[in-house]
Structures are given as structure tokens and as C-alpha cells.
Amino acid sequence: MRTIVAMEDAPRLDSWLAQQCGVSRSAIKQLILAGKVSLNAKAVKPSQAVMRGQTFLVDEEQKPSDIIPEELPLDIVYEDEVLLVVNKARGMVVHPAAGNHKGTLVNALLAYSSANLSNVQGYDRPGIVHRLDKDTSGLIIIAKNNQAHRHIANQLAKRSLVRIYHTIVWGQMEAKTALVDAPIGRDPQNRQRMAVTASGKPAVTKIDLIEQACRGAHLCCQLTTGRTHQIRVHLSYIGHPIVGDVVYGKNKPTIYRDGQLLHAKSLEFIHPVSGKTISLSSELPPEFDFVMGYMRGERED
Template structure:
């Protein structure tokens, strides 16, 4: 992996080294940085320092992450619902509660495990842990994902995501009564500087745009269709919280008193893209799962 160089400025001096490194927009955790300090993968001014080292103005930190351990990912019969499949691409309807790809300490029961059982060939671009995976949705979000079956298809789908030509529409139930029928949230997203486990709207973060349309108002809740222009981590959850309408059931971004429904009420119901080989635009739709439908009926009856 590539070496990262960080130069400490007067503004960032004084904090612990693990905090200083994880403040950079990466997926690294403080515990990971502490482990890398021990094995020499993180150095300050070319030398080793202790885990509690306080960074100084002018320090140059170099980070050379060790090569990831290749895991032996097993195929599992998880009965995935494959909505469409051909020689280049497939569309799968991920159930709520399923993680998309394996990670250290969590190597079974994921979408990838299921795909490996049901699909004979997947793109290898993202390596052994993420074969065919082009984009993700959160564990407790249900719905449609496009998956690449070869490297050319993978490159095409990623390019479409970068160019923002992929259609991605989500159904969501949010707290509160949204009075206006439509809206666009254009607010940059990055890791929450106060909590590395969360994302937040942060000045200088990555550009993030969500369009929403109200589809139903149910007393103290509103049902919206959100269309992504960008695809940042937790984007809809962060954006709806930002404008004061957090997702129902969301344990991370919702209010303390939210609905006990096993995670956020969010479903990726529409995915559309140009076929990697033919160029033909293809669009697929999946109805929300029974639990989502039952939630709507319950809110309608209580409204």
C-alpha cells in the first residue's frame, strides 16, 4: 500500500498521535494506529514514538499500512434474491440486517458469502474480501445493489458512479412533519470530528447531494423518496438528520426515543445504470420488505 505523509501544523499540534492520524479522512481507527505504532508502520520524523506521543508543530508523520491479510472467504447458501443477471452484471436485493462484505472478525453471513455460492464469476478488482462489489449499502438498509461479474464491467459501473449517472432511489421514514413537498440537501460529509464512528456534515468534507420528495405524511412521521447524486457513507441518514428529520429506527443518527424496528427505516428501491457492454440503460425496482410495509401500516393506523 502507498505511504501517507502528514505534516503537523500549529493548528493540529498538541494532540495524541493516534488522534492526529485518524483526523485525516480515512477508514483507520485509533486502535489500528496504535497497533501500527507498535510494529513500526507509523513513524515520526523517521523514528519510532510511544502510543501516547503528543504531536508537535513541524512533525512529519509517515504511515505505511501493512498489506492486508487475505482471508479465506467461504461460499454460503444464503438464498439471495438475484433480481437480474447476465454475463457482465447482476442486481441483488440485499435483506435488512446483512453486511455487504466480510471484514476481519466478521467473515460469514455477508452478501459476498452468499454471492460466492450463487454466482460462478465475480470481478476481482476489489480483492478477495469484496469480489464484484462496486458500491455498498448499510447493514440495516435493505434493497438493490449492482454487482460486477468481470473487471471491465466493474470499471464501467465505477465510472458511472463517479460521473453521477447511476439512478439510486431510496424509500425512508423520518421523524417529523416535512411541510414542503421537495428539497435538495447539498452539504459536505466527513467523519464526525467528535466521534470517529459517525459521519457528519463538516466544512471541508466531501461533496454530498441528496434530493428528496415527500410521498406520504403520517402524523409525527413523513415518508420520503431520496435520490442520491453522490454516495457518501451514511449519506441519507446524515443529511436527513442535518435538516432536522432523522430516520426512524436509526440507532446512530436518530433521536434517543425512536422506533424499535431493528435499525433505520431505509430501503434502496430503485437502481438504474447503463449496461457495461451494450450501453443500454437498465432500471430495476424492489418493493420494501415486509417489516417496512408493516411499519407504514402501523403508522397509518395510528395516524
């Protein structure tokens, strides 16, 4: 039995659930019609809408994991009996997918704690409650059991889990604070990208200026929603793409070639067992100092 919590609204259950489970829409439809998907202990329909915060039970056969555990370095900033918080390195993919079967965070987690990881997201994503892009570094929460997983996922769905990111962008900010409220969906011109589009899903990013330099700025961004590539898309949308972002920041100088300079610096959430508020923070990568030196005009390379 698999539990899946809706982090956002969706027009059709079968399409949304197929995405979540990584299978075809027809396969999910068969499960639904066979009564193997339920909401609040009641049967559901393939065409019904999905509302953020709903919890679905899916009775699907779990395949044994074929992911190979790997002894990879993990920067653990917090650990107890039900949770693990890792400071993910830039360049590390969170879970295996096409073209990335080794060297992922999941490979490392299986070697570190294979017997103590949730399976809510399926055999191929043990412990994974939320994700970070490959080239985004910073804090990510790992659940050691399904109860903790659902508790954290519910906080994400209710938008009570605080996520703070730091980044460096191009250009002069017009104000010290900004609120970008612009819907995000698939780019109609390129389905591999996301874009601000009227048909997209609600997306809100709060921005605070930390330092303005002559060429760019150091920003603090807080997610209210959690759309794919949200911070990258919103900052590009307002004319301040992230340094190193080759997808949303084209035609900018290549002073940093290792992907978008975006770091998930801090998290605040309610502990699933104790009910206490947990606040965690991580150090900024050294690349931030290097790039801000360029932004201040202290170096030209």
C-alpha cells in the same frame, strides 16, 4: 494488478489509497515509491491529490481468498453474463470485516458464482462495486468481471448511475420536495459517526415527499453523491431522522428496533456491454406498511 477508480476527490493519494486497499499508509507509500502505482501509465507521487474519476493501477500481490462460501438465500432481480443485481436483505453485511466473517453477501456470492466475480476491489471483496449499510435493504450491483466492474464504477464516479431510496422519517416535512446540499465528513466528536461539517466532502441529496402522516413521512431520496451514511446524516441534519436509526436518530420512540428503515428501491445505469439503459426496481419491505400505520395513528405499538 488491481484497478481502483476514485469515486471522490482526496487531498493525498497515499492516504486515500491506503483506505481503499485496507493497508497502512506506509505500505502504500512503499508501493508508490517502487513504481507499482500508476495513473494513465505514468508514475505517481504519494502526496499528489486524487480527482474523482481517476483510475489507478496498483501492482500488489493478491492473497488467496480465505472467505468461506456459504449457501445463503439470494434475491436475484437481474442477471446476465457480466452483471448480477441482488435485493439485499436488511441485516446482511456486504463483505467480511472484523466481527463479521460469515453470513455476508460475499460469502453467499462465492457459493453462487465464485468463478465469475470481479477482483478489482481485492480478494476480500469479489464482485463488490458499491455498498449498502448492514441494516439498509435493497438493490446492489455485482460485477462478474473487471471490465464490467470498471464500467459501473465509472458511472458512479461520474454520478450518472441513478440510485433511489425509500425511507420513513419522523416529523412534518415543510415542503413536498427538498434538496440537501451539505458537506459530510467524520464527526469531530465521534470518529465512528459521520456528520455535516464544513471540512467534509460535497454531498447532495434530493428528497421527494410520498406521504405525510401525523407522526412522520414516507420519503423518496435520490443520491447525487455517495458519501458514507449520506441519507441518514442529511435527514437527521434537517430534523427528520430515519425511523429505527439509533446512530443518527436518538431520543425517538422505539417503534422499529431492526435498524434504520431505509431501502434502496431502484437503480438505473448503462449496461457495460450493450450500452442500453437498465432500469430495475424492488418491492418495499413489509415493515414500511407497519410503520406507516403507526405514523398515521392507526396503531400505537
